[in-house]
Amino acid sequence: MSQTYKEAHKETLLKMQESASTDVGSAADYIALMKPRVMSLVVFTALVGLVMAPGDMHPVMAVAAILLIAVGAGASAALNMWYDADIDAVMSRTQNRPVPSGRVTAEGALTFGLWVSGLSVLSMAVMINYLSAALLAFTIFFYAVIYTMFLKRRTAQNIVIGGAAGALPPVIGWAAAANSISIEPLIYFAIIFFWTPPHFWALALIKNDDYQAANVPMLPVTAGVKSTLSQIVLYAFVLFGVTMLPFTLGFSGLFYASGAAVLGGIFVAMCLALALASDKHRNRLAGMTFAYSIFYLFLLFVLLPTDKVMGL
Amino acid sequence: MSQDKDTKPDVKNDTVWTEELLRERRKRASIMAVALLAFIALFFWVTLVKLGANIANRPL
Numbered sequence: 001m002s003q004t005y006k007e008a009h010k011e012t013l014l015k016m017q018e019s020a021s022t023d024v025g026s027a028a029d030y031i032a033l034m035k036p037r038v039m040s041l042v043v044f045t046a047l048v049g050l051v052m053a054p055g056d057m058h059p060v061m062a063v064a065a066i067l068l069i070a071v072g073a074g075a076s077a078a079l080n081m082w083y084d085a086d087i088d089a090v091m092s093r094t095q096n097r098p099v100p101s102g103r104v105t106a107e108g109a110l111t112f113g114l115w116v117s118g119l120s121v122l123s124m125a126v127m128i129n130y131l132s133a134a135l136l137a138f139t140i141f142f143y144a145v146i147y148t149m150f151l152k153r154r155t156a157q158n159i160v161i162g163g164a165a166g167a168l169p170p171v172i173g174w175a176a177a178a179n180s181i182s183i184e185p186l187i188y189f190a191i192i193f194f195w196t197p198p199h200f201w202a203l204a205l206i207k208n209d210d211y212q213a214a215n216v217p218m219l220p221v222t223a224g225v226k227s228t229l230s231q232i233v234l235y236a237f238v239l240f241g242v243t244m245l246p247f248t249l250g251f252s253g254l255f256y257a258s259g260a261a262v263l264g265g266i267f268v269a270m271c272l273a274l275a276l277a278s279d280k281h282r283n284r285l286a287g288m289t290f291a292y293s294i295f296y297l298f299l300l301f302v303l304l305p306t307d308k309v310m311g312l
Numbered sequence: 313m314s315q316d317k318d319t320k321p322d323v324k325n326d327t328v329w330t331e332e333l334l335r336e337r338r339k340r341a342s343i344m345a346v347a348l349l350a351f352i353a354l355f356f357w358v359t360l361v362k363l364g365a366n367i368a369n370r371p372l
Contacts, residue, residue, distance in 0.1 A: 025340070026336040026339065026340055027336075027339060027340045027343040027344075030340070058361050060357050060358060060361045061358060061361060063354075064354055064357075064358050067354070123351075123355070127354075127355070127358045
């Protein structure tokens with residue numbers, strides 16, 4: 001990050017603070033701060049982790065655990081929006097977010113994020129158990145500090161390492177129910193971890209100009225489109241192998257394995273088609289790969305508990 | 313003077329608090345109150361679940 005960029009960062013923040021000296025954000029703006037769409041995937045994967053864990057959890061405790069994971073994820077998203085307001089203001093996809101648009105002040109987003117983070121972690125410790133509370137605290141810290149403040153603006157591996165934060169919710173869900181961690185939630189973690197790079201790089205290919213303008217070193221910006229496409233294909237193959245681990249290690253059956261093989265095969269084929277596409281069709285295929293990747297992860301996490309219920 | 317106060321918009325920290333903004337702020341406060349009440353209810357409910365049968369079996 002050059003000195004000039006640091007100065008530009010400060011200048012943008014100052015301008016935003018001047019234009020929004022009082023918080024006029026509506027309830028909808030504060031909900032938007034919590035990135036509800038990302039939160040829905042977090043809630044879903046955490047729920048699967050909780051359902052797959054051994055032992056019975058009282059439904060009220062399960063609802064409380066999922067709610068607190070969702071709130072914690074939302075709080076870390078608010079902290080991310082506070083810190084990233086300057087680059088969000090430059091990018092077309094994010095410039096209408098509450099902070100860059102001036103509806104919520106940067107201080108408002110920071111205060112909200114810190115209070116809600118603390119509330120969710122402490123409540124998790126009191127209501128559920130210390131292990132899940134510690135994992136939730138680590139997830140918030142990893143996303144807001146390690147990813148947002150350190151990795152995002154410094155390295156092209158930002159979303160590879162930062163993906164760990166998004167991969168932790170099923171582990172927290174499992175820990176909430178079992179008060180321990182075993183190999184199964186770590187495999188769920190690995191599935192999301194290896195899914196994240198091809199998912200975000202497909203989006204980064206479409207939004208390459210935005211990331212360039214915001215000086216965010218996403219892989220297409222630093223290594224070029226060709227190298228990014230090779231990495232997408234590589235990760236798609238690794239992800240295919242990782243999604244087979246629940247079957248290989250014996251804790252999921254044939255139903256899961258066949259479903260994951262079909263879904264993974266389609267994803268690999270789409271990534272290969274994207275890598276081989278001409279410049280003219282690349283953005284359209286990248287958009288399709290990005291959309292399918294969400295559907296793919298969702299169905300993988302539907303297959304896991306369904307397979308458990310079917311017992312095949 | 314009092315007439316001025318009635319007609320002039322409420323200005324604090326350079327922000328003009330129009331009727332619409334004030335309505336939004338009231339709505340935000342109400343939603344926050346509901347969320348806090350729901351949180352208290354959740355805490356109470358979880359406490360009952362954790363204590364379980366011990367509520368009835370406590371020594372007098």
